[in-house]
Amino acid sequence: MPTPYLDISQLGIEFDTDSGPFRALENVNLKIAQGEFVSLIGHSGCGKSTVLNIVAGLYKATEGGVILEGKEVNEPGPDRAVVFQNHALMPWLTVYQNVELAVAHIFKKTKSKAEQRDWIEHNLRLVHMDHAMKKLPHEISGGMKQRVGIARCLAMQPKVLLMDEPFGALDALTRAHLQDSLMEIQNDLGNTVIMITHDVDEAVLLSDRIVMMSNGPAASIGEVLQVDLPRPRDRLELAENPEFNRYRQAVLKFLYEKQKNPAKDASAKSTDSNSVTDASKTANQASAQTPHDSAAA
Amino acid sequence: MSTDALNHFGSQLLSRFRQVDFYRLVAQSLKNLGIPLLGVLIFLALWHSVATNIVTSLGQFPGPSEVWEQSKGLIAEHQAERQKAEDFLQRQLDRNASILAENPDAEVRIRDYTGRPTFFDQIFTSLKTVTFGFILASIIAIPLGIVCGLSDLSYRAVNPIIQVLKPVSPLAWLPLVTMMVSALYVSDDPMFDKSFLNSAFTVALCCIWPTVINTTVGVASIDRDLIDVSRVIRLPTLVHVQKIVIPSAIPMIFTGLRMSLATGWMVLIAAEMLAQNPGLGKFIWDEFQNGSSNSLGRIMVAVIAIGLIGFCLDRLMLLLQRKVSWDKNAILR
Numbered sequence: 136m137p138t139p140y141l142d143i144s145q146l147g148i149e150f151d152t153d154s155g156p157f158r159a160l161e162n163v164n165l166k167i168a169q170g171e172f173v174s175l176i177g178h179s180g181c182g183k184s185t186v187l188n189i190v191a192g193l194y195k196a197t198e199g200g201v202i203l204e205g206k207e208v209n210e211p212g213p214d215r216a217v218v219f220q221n222h223a224l225m226p227w228l229t230v231y232q233n234v235e236l237a238v239a240h241i242f243k244k245t246k247s248k249a250e251q252r253d254w255i256e257h258n259l260r261l262v263h264m265d266h267a268m269k270k271l272p273h274e275i276s277g278g279m280k281q282r283v284g285i286a287r288c289l290a291m292q293p294k295v296l297l298m299d300e301p302f303g304a305l306d307a308l309t310r311a312h313l314q315d316s317l318m319e320i321q322n323d324l325g326n327t328v329i330m331i332t333h334d335v336d337e338a339v340l341l342s343d344r345i346v347m348m349s350n351g352p353a354a355s356i357g358e359v360l361q362v363d364l365p366r367p368r369d370r371l372e373l374a375e376n377p378e379f380n381r382y383r384q385a386v387l388k389f390l391y392e393k394q395k396n397p398a399k400d401a402s403a404k405s406t407d408s409n410s411v412t413d414a415s416k417t418a419n420q421a422s423a424q425t426p427h428d429s430a431a432a
Numbered sequence: 433m434s435t436d437a438l439n440h441f442g443s444q445l446l447s448r449f450r451q452v453d454f455y456r457l458v459a460q461s462l463k464n465l466g467i468p469l470l471g472v473l474i475f476l477a478l479w480h481s482v483a484t485n486i487v488t489s490l491g492q493f494p495g496p497s498e499v500w501e502q503s504k505g506l507i508a509e510h511q512a513e514r515q516k517a518e519d520f521l522q523r524q525l526d527r528n529a530s531i532l533a534e535n536p537d538a539e540v541r542i543r544d545y546t547g548r549p550t551f552f553d554q555i556f557t558s559l560k561t562v563t564f565g566f567i568l569a570s571i572i573a574i575p576l577g578i579v580c581g582l583s584d585l586s587y588r589a590v591n592p593i594i595q596v597l598k599p600v601s602p603l604a605w606l607p608l609v610t611m612m613v614s615a616l617y618v619s620d621d622p623m624f625d626k627s628f629l630n631s632a633f634t635v636a637l638c639c640i641w642p643t644v645i646n647t648t649v650g651v652a653s654i655d656r657d658l659i660d661v662s663r664v665i666r667l668p669t670l671v672h673v674q675k676i677v678i679p680s681a682i683p684m685i686f687t688g689l690r691m692s693l694a695t696g697w698m699v700l701i702a703a704e705m706l707a708q709n710p711g712l713g714k715f716i717w718d719e720f721q722n723g724s725s726n727s728l729g730r731i732m733v734a735v736i737a738i739g740l741i742g743f744c745l746d747r748l749m750l751l752l753q754r755k756v757s758w759d760k761n762a763i764l765r
Contacts, residue, residue: 193660211663223657227679227758236675237665271758291665 138205139166140327141190141295145199148185159185161353163199165346167295170325174338176386177348177357178394183331186348187297190329191217203294213241216288218298222280224272224287231268234258234287241291258290259283261320278309282316289320298330302337310334311370314341322367335390339382340370347389358389494729499736502729510550517545551715551730555737558711561628562700562745565635566693572636573643573692574685578677580644581651594644602638602699606707609633627709634703635696642691650684651677679758686753690746697742712738 146163149156160182167173175183188194190201192211201208203215224233234255242251259265262282272280281301288296301317302310314337321328321341332338338345342362349357362382364373373379476496483495494502521542528540549557580587613629624632654677662676678685704713716734719727 191660191664193663211660212666213664215664217660217664219657219660221657223655223661225658225661225676225679236667240665240667240671287661 140169140171140204141165141167141329142202143167143186143190143199144202146186146189146196146201147198148182148189148194149197158353159351160189160355162355165356165359167327167329169327172321172326172328172330172341172343174342174345175329175331175348176333176335176338176345176390177354178350178390179333181348181351182354183348184299187217187299187329187331190295191215191297193217213237213291214294215297216291216293218281218284218288218296218301220300220303222272222277222284224280224283226272229269229271230259230264230275230283231255233272233283234290237287238290255290258286261289262286262316276309278305278313281305281313285313285317285320289324289326294327296326296328298328300331300333303333310337315370317341318366318368335383335386338386339364339379340368340373345382345386347386350394357394360385488728490723490728491725494732498729499732502726503733505726506551506730506733510552513547513550516547520545549710551734551737554710554712554715555741557628558700558704558713559741561631561704561709561711562635562693562697564628565632565700566639566696568632569636569639569692569696570643570689573640573688574647576640577644577647577685577688578651578673578681580648581681582673582677587648587652594641598641598645602634603702603706605637606630606634606703609637610707625710627707630707631700631703631709631711635700638699639692639696642695643685643688646684646688646691647681650681650688653684654680682757683753683759686749686757690749690753693745693749694742697738697745701738 143163143165147158147161149158151157163186165173175186177183185194189196190208192208192215195209208215224230225236228236235251238246238251238255242254246254256265256268259268262285264279264282264286267275267279272283275283281304285301302313305313318341320326330338330341339362345360345362346356347358347360349355360382364376364378364382480495480497483493483498486493492498524542528542531538531540576590580590610630613626613633617624617626617629658676658680662672667675700711701713701716703709704711705717706713708714708717712734716731719730719734
């Protein structure tokens with residue numbers, strides 16, 4: 136395998152709590168290629184967000200580390216822009232100014248004022264928010280705010296776009312629109328994306344790979360599912376696609392059969408975290424375990 | 433039903449709506465204006481009945497009517513004093529003109545009028561003092577609060593000192609401030625009176641704390657996500673403070689400023705009484721010492737003026753907050 140674009144290796148983190156250290160993550164290994172769309176899925180509190188925050192540089196790993204394009208990540212930076220679940224727009228700045236806050240600082244030396252303005256407008260156009268540039272965040276809907284949050288990140292021209300449950304706080308219809316927009320943008324720009332989600336359909340629809348995390352404490356990567364659906368993907372067509380449903384089932388099975396049971400939780404953890412589960416096999420062998428699991432057990 | 437009947441029915445309905453609208457308007461204005469007015473009237477009645485029953489060595493306790501009389505007297509006194517000052521200036525101008533007519537090279541001077549400060553002069557002095565002290569305190573308190581809110585270490589370092597100094601009545605500082613000013617502020621042509629500085633510093637000493645504490649809380653409770661955004665963009669500290677921290681903490685900063693100004697105004701009156709520094713406090717003390725039959729009424733006028741001015745100062749801060757704050761929907765009380 137050639138050197139990966141983003142390499143997360145042997146990652147572990149411990150938090151200091153009042154009742155002693157708490158080990159949230161252990162032995163997380165993940166290699167991501169340029170232009171790949173990877174979803175992290177798992178139950179609440181399994182440390183998905185922690186992984187993302189370490190890649191973003193917002194948290195420091197206790198052991199292991201993250202290498203992006205040959206350089207170690209040890210602080211936050213615009214090359215790893217984060218889309219937050221609750222948009223994180225400055226309420227006192229207009230839509231335009233929110234994007235400007237990032238652009239004005241990051242491209243201070245490389246873009247003229249006029250170029251900056253064009254760039255901000257271009258990115259707002261990408262997320263279809265160019266009509267509301269003068270509006271304040273409280274004047275637009277939740278979905279629109281999240282669009283602006285995405286535009287702000289795209290405007291940073293990140294090497295990796297990190298998305299922390301970006302559509303979790305939105306209603307189903309708005310979520311679908313935003314997912315379509317995101318697919319469109321990623322198709323055009325070829326961004327490398329790591330997205331955290333709770334939503335199985337969303338993960339299968341958007342991802343090239345789905346990384347399923349085991350439950351904490353000391354959570355790790357349980358299984359990795361390669362999603363080989365052709366792009367561009369259409370949600371209506373996929374709804375009837377048997378492949379799509381097999382992928383869904385594989386994820387559901389992991390989340391609700393394997394991770395519910397603590398005994399199996401332990402066995403899942405002992406598998407090679409980088410192993411790619413063959414989804415069709417998983418689906419065929421309705422009687423639970425994958426070959427990897429049985430081999431490990 | 434004919435069209436006419438329908439029309440008639442329609443217009444009836446419309447007038448009904450208008451009537452309802454009208455009643456609602458009346459009810460609304462009754463609630464907004466009538467009820468507070470009623471409260472004031474009841475208070476005045478109670479005050480009047482209580483006042484007539486209290487007889488002091490300086491005469492009867494002033495009731496509303498007495499206060500009204502005295503405030504008219506104070507206004508007249510002020511106007512008379514102003515007239516005197518103008519006359520004094522005019523006399524000097526006339527004299528200087530005649531001197532210059534005789535000898536164009538003569539040196540002429542205009543002397544300041546040194547009459548007794550009136551009630552309104554004292555109000556003006558107090559306002560000037562409280563403004564100066566308040567601004568001085570804010571210049572120290574806001575940056576200190578921002579530093580404490582941003583860095584837990586500096587908060588831990590500064591907090592014990594704040595907690596101990598906060599409950600100290602600034603009047604306890606007054607003697608120290610007085611001695612310090614007279615020792616350190618030595619100048620042949622002083623820009624400020626020493627008494628002015630004494631009062632202003634005393635006010636500043638009590639204005640600092642609420643602003644420091646509220647600014648610290650405001651800065652420390654900024655949404656984590658917004659801070660993370662700033663970290664991802666890698667904003668330098670100063671830009672971070674200017675673009676993220678201050679706008680975010682503005683509502684809390686103003687809460688602190690309003691508390692500061694309110695306590696500052698209260699403390700100022702006490703300081704002026706205690707130190708005999710010019711201002712409303714001195715006015716009250718002088719009237720008390722004067723002990724004429726008018727004194728109690730005049731003191732009562734001062735009490736009401738102090739209350740109204742304090743109220744106006746708070747409203748002024750509220751207006752400023754509305755102007756500066758991004759959160760126009762917040763209910764500001």
